[in-house]
Amino acid sequence: VVHRLCIVGLGLMGGAVGLAVRKAGAATRVTGVADQPATIEKAKAIGAVDEATLDLAAAVREADFIVLATPVRFIPEIARAVLLHVRDDAVLTDIGSSKVSVVAAVDDLIAKSKKPVFFVGSHPISGSEKSGIECAGEVVLAGATCAITPTTTTNNDAYRRVEEFWKALGMKTVRLSPDDHDATLARSSHLPHLISYLLLNAQTPRSLQLSGPGLRDTTRLAGSDPALWVDIVAQNAGELTRVFKDFGQEIVALAEELEALTRPGTPGAESARERLFRTMADAHTRYEAHYLGAGKRRTKAEVSGDEDGSEEEDEKLE
Amino acid sequence: VVHRLCIVGLGLMGGAVGLAVRKAGAATRVTGVADQPATIEKAKAIGAVDEATLDLAAAVREADFIVLATPVRFIPEIARAVLLHVRDDAVLTDIGSSKVSVVAAVDDLIAKSKKPVFFVGSHPISGSEKSGIECAGEVVLAGATCAITPTTTTNNDAYRRVEEFWKALGMKTVRLSPDDHDATLARSSHLPHLISYLLLNAQTPRSLQLSGPGLRDTTRLAGSDPALWVDIVAQNAGELTRVFKDFGQEIVALAEELEALTRPGTPGAESARERLFRTMADAHTRYEAHYLGAGKRRTKAEVSGDEDGSEEEDEKLE
Numbered sequence: 001v002v003h004r005l006c007i008v009g010l011g012l013m014g015g016a017v018g019l020a021v022r023k024a025g026a027a028t029r030v031t032g033v034a035d036q037p038a039t040i041e042k043a044k045a046i047g048a049v050d051e052a053t054l055d056l057a058a059a060v061r062e063a064d065f066i067v068l069a070t071p072v073r074f075i076p077e078i079a080r081a082v083l084l085h086v087r088d089d090a091v092l093t094d095i096g097s098s099k100v101s102v103v104a105a106v107d108d109l110i111a112k113s114k115k116p117v118f119f120v121g122s123h124p125i126s127g128s129e130k131s132g133i134e135c136a137g138e139v140v141l142a143g144a145t146c147a148i149t150p151t152t153t154t155n156n157d158a159y160r161r162v163e164e165f166w167k168a169l170g171m172k173t174v175r176l177s178p179d180d181h182d183a184t185l186a187r188s189s190h191l192p193h194l195i196s197y198l199l200l201n202a203q204t205p206r207s208l209q210l211s212g213p214g215l216r217d218t219t220r221l222a223g224s225d226p227a228l229w230v231d232i233v234a235q236n237a238g239e240l241t242r243v244f245k246d247f248g249q250e251i252v253a254l255a256e257e258l259e260a261l262t263r264p265g266t267p268g269a270e271s272a273r274e275r276l277f278r279t280m281a282d283a284h285t286r287y288e289a290h291y292l293g294a295g296k297r298r299t300k301a302e303v304s305g306d307e308d309g310s311e312e313e314d315e316k317l318e
Numbered sequence: 319v320v321h322r323l324c325i326v327g328l329g330l331m332g333g334a335v336g337l338a339v340r341k342a343g344a345a346t347r348v349t350g351v352a353d354q355p356a357t358i359e360k361a362k363a364i365g366a367v368d369e370a371t372l373d374l375a376a377a378v379r380e381a382d383f384i385v386l387a388t389p390v391r392f393i394p395e396i397a398r399a400v401l402l403h404v405r406d407d408a409v410l411t412d413i414g415s416s417k418v419s420v421v422a423a424v425d426d427l428i429a430k431s432k433k434p435v436f437f438v439g440s441h442p443i444s445g446s447e448k449s450g451i452e453c454a455g456e457v458v459l460a461g462a463t464c465a466i467t468p469t470t471t472t473n474n475d476a477y478r479r480v481e482e483f484w485k486a487l488g489m490k491t492v493r494l495s496p497d498d499h500d501a502t503l504a505r506s507s508h509l510p511h512l513i514s515y516l517l518l519n520a521q522t523p524r525s526l527q528l529s530g531p532g533l534r535d536t537t538r539l540a541g542s543d544p545a546l547w548v549d550i551v552a553q554n555a556g557e558l559t560r561v562f563k564d565f566g567q568e569i570v571a572l573a574e575e576l577e578a579l580t581r582p583g584t585p586g587a588e589s590a591r592e593r594l595f596r597t598m599a600d601a602h603t604r605y606e607a608h609y610l611g612a613g614k615r616r617t618k619a620e621v622s623g624d625e626d627g628s629e630e631e632d633e634k635l636e
Binding site: 125126127128140144145147174176180181184185187188189191192193194195196197198199200201202203204206207208209210211212213214215216217218219220221222223224225226227229230233234237238240241243244245246247248250251252254255258259261262264273276277279280281282283284286287288290291292 | 443444445446458462463465492494498499502503505506507509510511512513514515516517518519520521522524525526527528529530531532533534535536537538539540541542543544545547548551552555556558559561562563564565566568569570572573576577579580582591594595597598599600601602604605606608609610
């Protein structure tokens with residue numbers, strides 16, 4: 001059980017964690033650390049913390065569970081400062097969208113500090129294109145999935161504490177290695193983010209004028225903070241390169257089918273149309289299975305309060 | 319003013335038009351034509367029509383304004399049937415997402431029929447990934463944009479009647495040629511639809527499990543009916559080929575930048591990061607300008623009931 005929780009970084013996600021923890025009663029006290037007085041006031045005003053401070057050292061000293069909730073590029077620097085003041089046996093986690101780089105950096109800092117504290121990487125897979133604690137209430141953690149990314153050296157008790165923490169917020173947890181996390185999120189999150197930016201850049205003033213809810217939703221992620229996302233993308237550049245090369249091939253193949261369709265009545269047009277329909281129908285089937293089928297089952301489990309509906313997997317620590 | 323409106327095809331969009339017309343009182347009577355008795359019952363149940371029938375001839379005979387609201391591939395066939403029974407001086411429009419092919423086909427049928435009736439193509443740019451009249455209530459026409467696509471031979475009075483019809487539903491109207499429409503919608507609608515299908519096909523079972531609201535929204539359009547969309551795409555294959563080749567180039571360029579980022583510390587990585595950030599920041603600026611800036615202005619105009627807020631342009635008929 002978490003007694004004193006410290007959230008370092010009170011932005012969109014730090015604020016969302018604070019709100020969820022206080023709503024669930026998952027900690028006896030929630031202390032937030034911010035770098036600006038205005039953020040402290042906002043955090044208190046929306047009820048994301050019991051107290052908030054600019055004094056990292058004092059806040060960390062009291063905490064037995066610490067969530068690093070800054071943009072990924074600041075995590076090593078913040079972890080270094082935290083380690084100067086942290087209690088023995090404290091558990092640290094984070095909320096970063098890329099894990100290989102973050103986990104390696106923090107594990108390395110802890111090894112060098114020789115402190116008896118434990119870090120387990122986390123990534124609650126929810127969010128918003130918006131930034132700042134004032135929008136924290138729009139992030140839905142309950143019912144969403146949290147990836148937890150232990151390594152070969154992760155302490156098992158610390159892993160359990162981190163897992164219990166996210167489950168107490170109503171999240172489903174999935175355990176996987178930092179490498180698997182980054183390879184997977186390259187497809188499910190980083191690819192759609194980058195494609196959203198490109199889709200909006202492909203528009204003209206006229207095409208924006210003649211656009212509707214379809215473009216709005218497919219480009220919503222282009223509202224995400226470029227300064228935050230360029231780091232997430234850079235930290236996962238290897239996996240993303242592979243994913244983008246594959247995606248580029250799919251685009252080229254589709255462009256060829258579209259070109260064949262400009263010659264209607266030819267055998268090439270007929271088979272291109274068949275392949276194009278198959279591509280669309282396959283995606284449509286996946287859409288229905290994942291968003292309509294799975295969504296309905298998930299809702300039932302939530303309604304019945306079925307906490308064993310968690311989709312946690314029984315992977316071994318590698 | 320529309321007295322007797324006939325909507326041929328009571329699917330998602332035909333139903334949405336009926337609901338909006340009845341809500342706005344934009345016709346004295348709304349008659350729907352469907353091809354199944356069950357659809358007639360649903361249309362009456364949700365209040366999308368005053369009456370509905372399977373008898374196209376009888377419904378068309380009474381109407382002075384006819385909306386062709388079937389999937390695009392059926393429009394020529396339906397127009398042919400409508401022309402056998404239509405009154406003199408009736409005005410026809412449609413709601414198809416591609417216009418060059420539809421407008422050419424219907425204009426040709428009217429010319430051959432030698433009937434004194436008028437067709438002006440329309441495309442109300444709103445919708446949903448869902449299908450069927452049971453979801454018609456989710457489509458928002460008021461405040462959305464309707465493209466109207468006259469040709470060199472379009473009758474000016476008929477154009478005005480079609481424009482007034484959509485404006486009476488609270489839509490902003492934009493006048494442009496069928497060619498310009500298809501070139502523009504290739505970017506703003508057909509590209510994002512196809513990309514949504516490809517994004518979902520790029521997922522693995524694991525990446526779907528580890529996905530959140532970002533993937534859900536960027537792939538919402540993959541819920542669209544493939545049988546409907548393969549025709550829209552095929553009818554606009556020429557423009558889409560150009561757009562996809564350009565988009566493929568952007569993907570390839572981004573993959574190269576991502577690859578350069580896998581060699582951190584090199585000058586190539588630094589400049590790649592700079593270009594990547596610029597790409598993301600440009601899109602973010604467009605996002606804010608279009609969805610936050612313009613959206614706020616639009617809302618104010620709506621709140622104040624400013625009907626002159628219409629963004630109609632003064633293009634000449636070419």
